Amino acid sequence: xxxxxxxxxxxxxxxxxxxxxxxxxxxxxxxxxxxxxxxxxxxxxxxxxxxxxxxxxxxxxxxxxxxxxxxxxxxxxxxxxxxxxxxxxxxxxxxxxxxxxxxxxxxxxxxxxxxxxxxxxxxxxxxxxxxxxxxxxxx
Amino acid sequence: xxxxxxxxxxxxxxxxxxxxxxxxxxxxxxxxxxxxxxxxxxxxxxxxxxxxxxxxxxxxxxxxxxxxxxxxxxxxxxxxxxxxxxxxxxxxxxxxxxxxxxxxxxxxxxxxxxxxxxxxxxxxxxxxxxxxxxxxxxxxxxxxxxxxxxxxxxxxxxxxxxxxxxxxxxxxxxxxxxxxxxxxxxxxxxxxxxxxxxxxxxxxxxxxxxxxxxxxxxxxxxxxxxxxxxxxxxxxxxxxxxxxxxxxxxxxxxxxxxxxxxxxxxxxxxxxxxxxxxxxxxxxxxxxxxxxxxxxxxxxxxxxxxxxxxxxxxxxxxxxxxxxxxxxxxxxxxxxxxxxxxxxxxxxxxxxxxxxxxxxxxxxxxxxxxxxxxxxxxxxxxxxxxxxxxxxxxxxxxxxxxxxxxxxxxxxxxxxxxxxxxxxxxxxxxxxxxxxxxxxxxxxxxxxxxxxxxxxxxxxxxxxxxxxxxxxxxxxxxxxxxxxxxxxxxxxxxxxxxxxxxxxxxxx
Numbered sequence: 174x175x176x177x178x179x180x181x182x183x184x185x186x187x188x189x190x191x192x193x194x195x196x197x198x199x200x201x202x203x204x205x206x207x208x209x210x211x212x213x214x215x216x217x218x219x220x221x222x223x224x225x226x227x228x229x230x231x232x233x234x235x236x237x238x239x240x241x242x243x244x245x246x247x248x249x250x251x252x253x254x255x256x257x258x259x260x261x262x263x264x265x266x267x268x269x270x271x272x273x274x275x276x277x278x279x280x281x282x283x284x285x286x287x288x289x290x291x292x293x294x295x296x297x298x299x300x301x302x303x304x305x306x307x308x309x310x311x312x
Numbered sequence: 313x314x315x316x317x318x319x320x321x322x323x324x325x326x327x328x329x330x331x332x333x334x335x336x337x338x339x340x341x342x343x344x345x346x347x348x349x350x351x352x353x354x355x356x357x358x359x360x361x362x363x364x365x366x367x368x369x370x371x372x373x374x375x376x377x378x379x380x381x382x383x384x385x386x387x388x389x390x391x392x393x394x395x396x397x398x399x400x401x402x403x404x405x406x407x408x409x410x411x412x413x414x415x416x417x418x419x420x421x422x423x424x425x426x427x428x429x430x431x432x433x434x435x436x437x438x439x440x441x442x443x444x445x446x447x448x449x450x451x452x453x454x455x456x457x458x459x460x461x462x463x464x465x466x467x468x469x470x471x472x473x474x475x476x477x478x479x480x481x482x483x484x485x486x487x488x489x490x491x492x493x494x495x496x497x498x499x500x501x502x503x504x505x506x507x508x509x510x511x512x513x514x515x516x517x518x519x520x521x522x523x524x525x526x527x528x529x530x531x532x533x534x535x536x537x538x539x540x541x542x543x544x545x546x547x548x549x550x551x552x553x554x555x556x557x558x559x560x561x562x563x564x565x566x567x568x569x570x571x572x573x574x575x576x577x578x579x580x581x582x583x584x585x586x587x588x589x590x591x592x593x594x595x596x597x598x599x600x601x602x603x604x605x606x607x608x609x610x611x612x613x614x615x616x617x618x619x620x621x622x623x624x625x626x627x628x629x630x631x632x633x634x635x636x637x638x639x640x641x642x643x644x645x646x647x648x649x650x651x652x653x654x655x656x657x658x659x660x661x662x663x664x665x666x667x668x669x670x671x672x673x674x675x676x677x678x679x680x681x682x683x684x685x686x687x688x689x690x691x692x693x694x695x696x697x698x699x700x701x702x703x704x705x706x707x708x709x710x711x712x713x714x715x716x717x718x719x720x721x722x723x724x725x726x727x728x729x730x731x732x733x734x735x736x737x738x739x740x741x742x743x744x745x746x747x748x749x750x751x752x753x754x755x756x757x758x759x760x761x762x763x764x765x766x767x768x769x770x771x772x773x774x775x776x777x778x779x780x781x782x783x784x785x786x787x788x789x790x791x792x793x794x795x796x797x798x799x800x801x802x803x804x805x806x807x808x809x810x811x812x813x814x815x816x817x818x819x820x
Contacts, residue, residue: 176569198767269502284566296562
């Protein structure tokens with residue numbers, strides 16, 4: 174399966190050139206770009222691990238791309254995403270987020286159903302990957 | 313040089329000496345003992361026409377389009393509107409003297425002829441804050457659009473816009489969730505959200521209905537939606553719908569790894585029924601519920617409070633609004649309804665598509681969107697926004713564009729409506745020749761391709777068709793959608809447009 178979180182998951186994987194142009198767009202808006210990675214891409218897992226701090230005060234996408242290269246060297250078989258933070262009043266949140274790296278094999282999720290009274294069902298989404306311990310999930 | 317507008321002063325200020333026309337005479341108010349002599353007196357003499365009045369920061373200001381009956385003095389008609397929407401009755405009453413009557417009288421302070429509309433006048437009326445109950449749209453609207461709309465000396469009356477002072481705004485909860493928190497909860501940033509209304513809107517069984525939801529969400533939409541008139545009918549009991557829909561939502565979530573939702577319409581005949589349905593939606597883990605505008609302002613506010621307490625996004629379908637918003641001469645403008653709904657506390661509101669099948673001139677629609685999404689609205693007469701409005705950090709409300717839109721219009725939709733909007737492709741998803749999933753995928757790919765191009769700095773409006781064609785090279789469903797709906801447009805003249813248009817400045 175292909176996890177389709179983020180802004181561009183329905184397009185063919187972005188090239189580094191394309192990623193760089195998106196990063197530049199964020200920087201020109203005054204947003205701080207952050208690189209995050211995880212091997213637990215559950216839809217409710219808000220907090221992926223941070224690759225350093227969000228890159229405040231940066232002007233050129235090249236700096237972010239260099240960090241992405243470093244991150245890929247260590248976590249090349251994990252999910253990596255770019256998130257851009259806007260600190261302006263009334264937003265103070267993420268303004269753009271997209272996946273820039275995926276494991277070779279994406280195992281996806283199973284849906285567990287717990288039957289309750291009155292035909293009600295409690296649903297739990299479980300990542301196949303998390304059956305294995307952190308760090309050793311994608312082979 | 314920015315374009316000049318026909319009326320250069322802010323509508324909240326009185327007219328300057330140069331602009332003073334015969335129409336704007338000085339106060340005619342009769343004062344002292346004579347004011348309370350029994351009998352009938354013209355409204356303009358009773359204190360409802362005060363051209364020298366300076367509106368206070370805390371006043372609520374309403375702008376009405378007044379069409380007096382033939383032979384009725386426009387000033388008298390405007391004063392009557394002020395009177396009938398505040399303290400007046402048809403005759404002088406001595407009991408006025410038991411109150412601070414002058415404070416409670418609404419004051420019409422300015423009347424302008426409407427450009428290019430003989431017989432119509434814009435009347436600006438200021439109301440003291442003490443005339444209204446805190447946090448109650450019902451109370452506000454009972455005055456402002458109460459008896460006065462049936463008043464005989466008027467041919468027609470329309471409430472065009474309102475300025476709501478911060479002091480009043482702060483008495484309302486506002487949107488239960490707001491755009492920022494909705495995006496955080498849904499984990500969707502940087503692009504419009506995508507939705508679809510399940511079709512056919514009536515007649516599907518719960519099981520068949522859930523099928524449509526599953527296919528659309530799995531194909532790439534973020535939301536699906538009940539239509540306004542899906543409640544609990546013989547063909548589908550509401551519990552059936554909720555159960556099958558949540559099966560669909562959860563399955564699609566697991567299949568995509570994304571957070572998904574479906575607007576479960578809890579509209580019902582009584583508040584008790586609505587609360588029961590909302591509680592069940594919560595129990596099933598839904599992130600969003602929906603209500604219809606026709607349930608009434610108080611019911612909407614109650615559901616907004618429920619939604620805030622239960623971390624639920626609240627979608628409002630504006631069912632019924634066109635009965636009073638569409639005609640220019642009579643009723644209530646949708647920009648006023650949008651302001652009231654932001655106060656009342658809904659998170660989503662249908663606000664027009666510009667390019668789709670339903671009424672919506674681009675400039676007017678832009679005005680509605682600004683009212684939903686901005687923290688501060690400047691005067692924009694060219695968008696029909698007559699007043700400055702400070703929202704004082706009240707949550708932002710997500711506009712929804714729905715009705716006759718398709719993937720081939722993606723560049724226009726993004727240009728007209730921006731990024732913080734939900735694009736709902738009902739027919740444009742479910743009517744896809746390769747099936748519902750393919751229809752959803754076509755919309756999602758078209759959207760992502762357009763956002764990518766926009767962020768890269770391309771002129772996506774001009775290059776839109778080209779960008780879509782390129783994306784379709786690697787996406788057969790998009791190719792097929794572009795082919796099927798390539799010539800579908802809805803070009804009809806709007807029935808409601810701004811009265812003021814920018815004109816080129818004469819200054820060099």
